[in-house]
Amino acid sequence: QEAMRDINHLLYQVFNSRRMHSYAVAQPRDLSHGHKIAHSKADTVSFSVSSSQSTIISELSMDSNNDNNLIDFSKHWGESSWLLATSHELNHVAETHSPDMSAVFSHLDFSTATTSLDSVSSLQCIFELEADCNVVLQGRIGQGFYGEVYRGSLEQLDKDCEPQLVAVKKLKADSISANRQDFEREIDIMKRLKHENIVEIKAVISEPEVSLVMEFIPHGSLQCYLKINRDRLRPEHLLKFSLDVAKGMDYLGHKNIVHRDLAARNILVASDSHVKISDFGLAQVMGSNDYYILKTNRELPIKWYAPESLRDGKFSPRSDMWSYGVTLFEMFSLGQDPQLPSLEENSTDQAQLLAALEAGVRLPCPPACPQHIYVTIIYPCWLQDSHSRPTFQAMAQTIEQLRATYLCAAS
Numbered sequence: 001q002e003a004m005r006d007i008n009h010l011l012y013q014v015f016n017s018r019r020m021h022s023y024a025v026a027q028p029r030d031l032s033h034g035h036k037i038a039h040s041k042a043d044t045v046s047f048s049v050s051s052s053q054s055t056i057i058s059e060l061s062m063d064s065n066n067d068n069n070l071i072d073f074s075k076h077w078g079e080s081s082w083l084l085a086t087s088h089e090l091n092h093v094a095e096t097h098s099p100d101m102s103a104v105f106s107h108l109d110f111s112t113a114t115t116s117l118d119s120v121s122s123l124q125c126i127f128e129l130e131a132d133c134n135v136v137l138q139g140r141i142g143q144g145f146y147g148e149v150y151r152g153s154l155e156q157l158d159k160d161c162e163p164q165l166v167a168v169k170k171l172k173a174d175s176i177s178a179n180r181q182d183f184e185r186e187i188d189i190m191k192r193l194k195h196e197n198i199v200e201i202k203a204v205i206s207e208p209e210v211s212l213v214m215e216f217i218p219h220g221s222l223q224c225y226l227k228i229n230r231d232r233l234r235p236e237h238l239l240k241f242s243l244d245v246a247k248g249m250d251y252l253g254h255k256n257i258v259h260r261d262l263a264a265r266n267i268l269v270a271s272d273s274h275v276k277i278s279d280f281g282l283a284q285v286m287g288s289n290d291y292y293i294l295k296t297n298r299e300l301p302i303k304w305y306a307p308e309s310l311r312d313g314k315f316s317p318r319s320d321m322w323s324y325g326v327t328l329f330e331m332f333s334l335g336q337d338p339q340l341p342s343l344e345e346n347s348t349d350q351a352q353l354l355a356a357l358e359a360g361v362r363l364p365c366p367p368a369c370p371q372h373i374y375v376t377i378i379y380p381c382w383l384q385d386s387h388s389r390p391t392f393q394a395m396a397q398t399i400e401q402l403r404a405t406y407l408c409a410a411s
Contacts (some may be wrong), residue, residue, distance in 0.1 A: 133157065135205065135213060137168060142221065146179035146281055147171050151216065154202070165216035166202055170209060180210075186280045187212055189257060197248030199268060199278040217276060219269035226264065226335035235370055236406040238331045241267075241275045242377065243399045248277040249324060250392035253317040256286050260315050262323040263304050264330040284315065291316035302350055303338050308386055310354045318386035321395070325381025326363065332373060333366030358384070376402065 134155045142149040148170060153163040171183055190201045190212070203213040219225055222241065226233070245267060252259060259280065266279040282300070284292040294300075294313030306322035308314045326338045339345060341364060342356050362382050365374035377398055383389050390398070 135166065135168060135211075136163075141167070143172070146175055146182060147212075152213070154213065167199075167214045167216045168205075169212040169214065182281055183210065183212075186283065189280050189283050189285065190214075192255060192257075193251075195248055195251045196274075197244045197276050198251065199276045214278075217268035217270050217278070219271070221265050222267040222269055222275055223264040223330065223335060225269045226331065230334040233334065234406075235332075235373065236403055236410065237272070239373075239399055239403040239406065240273050241269075241331060242328055243396055243403065244275045245277060245324065245327065246392050246396040246399060249317075249320060250396060252277075252283075253320075253392055257283055258286055258292050258315045258317060259283050259320050259323070260292075261301055261304075262320055262327055263301060264327055264335070267327070286316065291319075302348065302353060303340075306386065307354060307357045307384065310350055310357070316386070317392065318389050321381050321389045321392065322386075324392070324395070325378050328378045328381070329363045329366065332369035332378070334368055336366060338363055360384070373402065 134157065136153045136155065137150045138153060139151055140148055141151045150168045150170070152166045152168040154166045155163045171179060175183075187201075187204055187210070190199075191204075194200070199217065200215045201212065202215060205211040205213060245262075249259065249262065257280075259277070260282040261279055262277070266277065268276050268278050270276055286292050292315045294309075294315065301323075302310060304323040304326045306319040309319045309322075329338050330336065339347070340353065340356050340361055342361050343349075343352055347353070362379065365371055365378075369378070377395065380390055381395075
């Protein structure tokens with residue numbers, strides 16, 4: 001079952017990722033147009049190893065995990081693929097291909113193309129966190145705005161315990177210096193957060209390159225989950241997911257953090273009744289004015305953005321609430337792309353999008369969504385006056401009441 005889930009996730013990403021255009025350059029009216037965006041090549045991974053020992057910055061949580069590990073068999077496929085293997089098999093592969101990594105770290109450079117991987121060893125590099133702790137990268141499972149995320153295994157060499165599955169985020173190989181600053185800011189923000197509906201940071205690796213070690217979330221992104229499980233998802237399930245996200249976003253607001261990239265692709269499914277917010281690559285700490293102003297031209301998820309963000313580059317918990325409404329549309333449409341009906345398919349024209357939103361055009365009620373859910377919790381997120389939109393605390397209370405009604409009807 002787990003193998004089929006991983007394969008389904010992979011197939012969805014391979015055949016749907018190129019059809020979705022989630023990001024476009026946002027150019028608020030007051031922003032200088034002198035900056036250019038360096039487009040990343042998402043299909044290349046590079047490990048430049050220059051040190052024999054890595055250091056750990058934040059405290060590790062070493063809970064044991066009995067999940068099976070993954071080995072890459074993508075040389076038999078046209079795209080990256082992952083099949084289940086036992087921990088014993090994984091350890092055998094690691095020993096075979098890297099018998100003494102510490103002795104040769106300073107001489108090696110590992111490079112692979114993730115769309116045509118040649119061998120297990122090409123992607124299975126070991127970062128030494130401490131003398132008794134390693135992270136083994138097993139394969140790419142996703143990518144964010146500027147980083148790539150790998151499934152990994154956190155191992156304590158001197159203790160008799162099972163390796164702990166983790167997710168490791170690192171910069172894309174061709175990232176520009178601005179992306180490195182963004183990554184450092186993302187790490188700094190995540191180190192402040194501790195909430196059941198936000199992905200937990202486990203550690204930060206500082207050498208040979210900065211990497212973020214996070215808890216591994218087994219069911220992948222909500223975007224994939226909706227597509228794969230659309231035939232069995234009921235409103236009460238989706239309301240629980242909606243509630244989890246609202247609680248996580250309310251927590252961020254109290255931490256004075258604006259997410260700026262809330263979408264189904266950045267929500268991870270921990271279980272059939274529990275989701276967590278992830279990817280803080282665009283997140284910012286707000287100033288004393290309770291908002292953040294965009295300072296550079298860059299690619300942003302404009303279809304999820306409020307009018308004030310598109311027009312003025314202004315971001316706040318109220319603009320995050322707009323994005324939350326678009327995310328709810330994704331949920332209750334079971335993964336539909338949030339394309340305004342008045343715009344061309346996959347349009348990334350910011351001026352056309354802003355004009356439509358200011359004219360009152362909104363995403364319609366999805367066919368699978370009960371009308372009262374759309375009217376009660378989705379549409380209010382898109383009120384033109386940002387101060388008239390609900391707060392995340394109020395939204396969570398409303399969803400709890402709605403969900404209680406559904407649960408009573410089902411019992």
